Amino acid sequence: MGKTVNNSEKDTTFRNILRIAVPLMISGLSTSLVNLTDTLFLSQLGPTELGGAGNALLLLTVLLVIGMGFSTGAQIILSRRNGERNYTAIGSIVQHSWIFMVFWSVIVILFLFFALPHFSGSIVQNPSIRGVIHEYLHARSWGIVFNSINVVFVAFYVGVTQTKIIGFITPVVAGVNIALDYLLIFGGFGIPAFGVSGAAYASNLSELLGTLIYLLFTIYVFNHSKYRLFNWQGLRLKAYKNILKLSSPVMVQNFVSLAAWFSFFTIIEHLGEKELAASHIIRSIYMVLIIPVFGLGDTTNSLTGNLLGRKKPQAVFTLIKNMNIIGIIYCFILQPVLYLFGEHLFLPFTSDPEIIELGLPSMRVVFTALFIFTSVIIGFRVISGAGKTLVGLGIEIITVAVYLYSAWYLANLPEVELYLVWMSEFIYFGVFLLIVYPYLWWGNWKETKL
Numbered sequence: 046m047g048k049t050v051n052n053s054e055k056d057t058t059f060r061n062i063l064r065i066a067v068p069l070m071i072s073g074l075s076t077s078l079v080n081l082t083d084t085l086f087l088s089q090l091g092p093t094e095l096g097g098a099g100n101a102l103l104l105l106t107v108l109l110v111i112g113m114g115f116s117t118g119a120q121i122i123l124s125r126r127n128g129e130r131n132y133t134a135i136g137s138i139v140q141h142s143w144i145f146m147v148f149w150s151v152i153v154i155l156f157l158f159f160a161l162p163h164f165s166g167s168i169v170q171n172p173s174i175r176g177v178i179h180e181y182l183h184a185r186s187w188g189i190v191f192n193s194i195n196v197v198f199v200a201f202y203v204g205v206t207q208t209k210i211i212g213f214i215t216p217v218v219a220g221v222n223i224a225l226d227y228l229l230i231f232g233g234f235g236i237p238a239f240g241v242s243g244a245a246y247a248s249n250l251s252e253l254l255g256t257l258i259y260l261l262f263t264i265y266v267f268n269h270s271k272y273r274l275f276n277w278q279g280l281r282l283k284a285y286k287n288i289l290k291l292s293s294p295v296m297v298q299n300f301v302s303l304a305a306w307f308s309f310f311t312i313i314e315h316l317g318e319k320e321l322a323a324s325h326i327i328r329s330i331y332m333v334l335i336i337p338v339f340g341l342g343d344t345t346n347s348l349t350g351n352l353l354g355r356k357k358p359q360a361v362f363t364l365i366k367n368m369n370i371i372g373i374i375y376c377f378i379l380q381p382v383l384y385l386f387g388e389h390l391f392l393p394f395t396s397d398p399e400i401i402e403l404g405l406p407s408m409r410v411v412f413t414a415l416f417i418f419t420s421v422i423i424g425f426r427v428i429s430g431a432g433k434t435l436v437g438l439g440i441e442i443i444t445v446a447v448y449l450y451s452a453w454y455l456a457n458l459p460e461v462e463l464y465l466v467w468m469s470e471f472i473y474f475g476v477f478l479l480i481v482y483p484y485l486w487w488g489n490w491k492e493t494k495l
């Protein structure tokens with residue numbers, strides 16, 4: 046009994062949390078760097094290429110929501126089985142996940158080739174942008190399979206709390222992606238310039254490289270026999286039923302989150318072009334700055350499942366406390382960055398002084414709201430890590446409804462300033478906080494069976 050307690054205490058130490066979280070932070074930052082360089086390179090081709098490729102990526106993200114949600118559900122179960130020391134079951138879940146993800150990838154590829162051309166005209170009016178979307182997605186299609194395989198590898202290593210390999214592979218893949226981006230978009234060394242298609246080919250090849258490294262590491266370095274990852278354990282429909290029960294609400298939740306962002310920027314659009322431009326820049330900077338917070342969230346998700354698998358729900362409260370301490374320290378570190386270098390954060394995106402003047406007050410709002418957001422993410426990931434994804438969906442729907450109404454109300458105030466509309470972030474995260482933590486205190490998440 047004493048040994049189990051010690052293991053639980055070890056799981057919630059700052060050292061162990063950072064051991065898991067830091068590689069995930071590195072992974073997220075590497076991915077963001079690829080996205081930023083993609084945008085930079087494509088912007089040199091022209092606004093049509095940049096806008097078309099951006100819309101293509103947004104459409105692809107929507108299509109992959111189901112696969113990403115499925116992998117989240119699988120990771121929740123993997124964490125619980127790891128805590129239970131049921132290692133053979135982990136191998137079976139990974140095998141079922143690979144089959145599903147490849148199957149879904151094929152469906153998406155078929156959709157891109159055969160269905161998209163028939164209705165893309167109704168959602169994209171500009172024929173030039175529509176042509177770029179088709180070009181990019183056709184070139185990108187075959188790489189979706191490798192992306193899906195890698196997503197399962199990530200879910201596995203997060204679930205068993207061995208994230209160091211993720212922190213190694215993602216920067217390597219990102220570096221290759223950036224180099225190939227430049228080479229294949231603009232040409233060189235005897236390779237022709239592929240333009241927009243080059244960005245897609247670069248992503249495909251780097252993801253293929255990632256798949257090969259994951260496979261080689263797992264086969265020759267990692268103790269895969271412990272989990273019977275490559276020993277076929279049979280196909281069971283009940284396994285899919287269990288994963289889909291958890292992942293279905295996550296799929297809907299991801300869609301709701303995407304729709305909320307789209308709706309928010311539609312509201313901002315009515316304030317003016319420069320307000321919209323400033324808001325998009327803020328979002329780009331914001332998405333980079335919150336990567337460490339998401340790393341803490343993913344770690345919370347994994348450790349919650351592991352602790353509940355060991356029948357140690359009370360240790361989750363220690364985990365929440367330590368996670369919040371790390372998150373608050375991170376937020377405090379960021380504040381001088383804003384107040385000393387806030388204007389410089391805008392310069393890679395614009396030199397328009399009016400846009401910068403509009404954006405800076407809104408940026409201060411976002412940086413301050415990050416304190417609440419960090420605590421919300423940690424508490425919310427405990428709920429999902431415990432397997433209460435339907436509860437999480439319900440919370441998301443309530444808060445998004447309040448958020449969008451408040452944003453709409455603020456945007457329609459006479460002569461409203463942009464930063465006041467961004468104050469709806471406080472309302473959004475505040476409502477989240479008021480629902481999540483009372484549920485963690487009084488809810489029945491500790492007894493969830495997976």
